[in-house]
Amino acid sequence: MIWHILGAGSLGCLWAARLAAQQHTVQLILRNTETIAGYQQAPGVGLSDAQHQHTVYYPVSAQLADDPQPIKHLLLACKAYDAEAAIAQVTQRLNSDSLVILLQNGLGSQQAVQKRLPNTRCIAASSTEGAYLAAPFHSVLAGQGQVILGDLDTNARPQPQQLLETCNAAGIPCLWSADIATQLWRKLAINCAINPLTVIYNCLNGELRNYPELINTLCDELHSLLCGAGQSEAAQALQEHVWAVIDKTAANSSSMRQDVLNQRRTEISYIIGFACTQSRALSCHTPTLHALHTQLQDALLAQGLPTV
Ligand SMILES: NC(=O)c1ccc[n+]([C@@H]2O[C@H](COP(=O)([O-])OP(=O)(O)OC[C@H]3O[C@@H](n4cnc5c(N)ncnc54)[C@H](OP(=O)(O)O)[C@@H]3O)[C@@H](O)[C@H]2O)c1
Known part of the structure; x- marks a missing residue:
């Protein structure tokens, strides 16, 4: 699968590393050319376990929001207060075949994003995984947890089996809920x-x-x-x-x-x-x-x- 990850913080890097480890093509979408230049000095996206016994760096590519490449799978991994502005930057790269996963905590930002993307499937996540950044682009999985995913809009659609299999195979513990609300x-x-x-x-x-x-x-x-x-x-x-x-x-x-x-x-x-x-x-x-x-x-x- 080809994944774009918008928001390369604790959770964004946690997902990026695990997907890259399974040979998925992962693209980070970074804020500006300075952030890209800073990332290029880093050894890639790092992932450590809670005890810092194992750290692996993955050579993930980075691009800007205005890159022309269409987006098929987007993980929106910024804070809730940044979500609407962040999605506005990539709206033109999404279409009715795209799938967007929203990792934001709380409520309100997901609905605002879905409103901006009436023709795109938006899947909300409720995650109890705990992660923090040891350094820029280097995530530490501090607490094992569970990610529950579900469609934001209530029109029943088939469960995205391939997505769930891909995530679980990458060690992202995902479950599907028919009632994410x-x-x-x-x-x-x-x-x-x-x-x-x-x-x-x-x-x-x-x-x-x-x-x-x-x-x-x-x-x-x-x-x-x-x-x-x-x-x-x-x-x-x-x-x-x-x-x-x-x-x-x-x-x-x-x-x-x-x-x-x-x-x-x-x-x-x-x-x-x-x-x-x-x-x-x-x-x-x-x-x-x-x-x-x-x-x-x-x-x-x-x-x-x-x-x-
Ligand atoms: N971390 C956890 O353990 C955890 C667990 C459960 C749920 N969550 C939820 O998951 C969401 C993300 O949390 P987080 O801890 O991963 O946040 P974070 O570490 O602050 O990462 C957010 C990232 O998004 C970037 N960003 C924001 N707007 C952007 C834009 N327009 N273009 C490019 N990058 C942009 C930020 O860049 P800047 O630094 O430049 O602003 C930052 O790197 C939050 O809603 C949080 O509550 C987190």
Whole structure:
């Protein structure tokens, strides 16, 4: 298969390396000629295991977004807040035979991308793999996980068998879901209950056990929001899911807290910001959620970070 990867960060390089290892043709789409020049100084796309015992570099090519080559398989691996602008740069290279995989966390960016590509199949991913960059273009697979893929638009299409086989053969653990919206909404709700509080209290996930009443109130509000949004399956046993994630990831720092500690922009608008917008649109009563959003924005402001 020929793959284009737009967004050569932690996840983009993780996917690029594993696909290149299986002899797929992989092209990174980089921001500008300076980034390409910087990449050409690197030994290729690097991939290490969590303990850094094994590092392999793959000679992956790089190009600009305005390259004339049509795109058949595109992995959009940028942050949610960059997704719409990034896809706009390659829209003319996509057609009705193309397939786009969206790796963005949260909700909102996927719908914005699909709107820009009404004739292209957009597959949303919910990934629990954990990766970070040890150096530019050098990804470390820090946490094994699972990638759940599913069509964004609800018109039933056949499962993309070849895509799933290719990914799994490359060691990318993919499953297909006929209802990706449920996965994305459930993950959104869990992230809303956990991530903002870890920033506000500057704590590890497990330390949220100190705030049971607050978490349970948030879960109740998120439950009614999900039901109001027609996502009652995602709302099922939400509180139990949230506590299970807190226990399972007790020693972890949430991705949002990690962004703040690294002085990076967060994906707030695609997590709790999205939930609050939906809540207002549906006239849902979620006062604790709105207060948490404001508190989070204040905490970001105090760190000199964007509040959207
Ligand atoms: N990392 C994880 O473990 C993980 C796990 C699950 C989900 N996710 C989700 O996956 C998404 C990607 O995360 P990540 O950690 O891989 O992010 P990342 O390391 O920040 O990588 C994003 C990359 O996209 C590039 N980019 C953005 N706009 C671009 C454009 N128009 N043209 C070319 N390149 C562009 C960025 O370049 P610049 O540096 O120049 O901006 C950066 O290299 C996020 O939504 C994240 O929440 C990540």
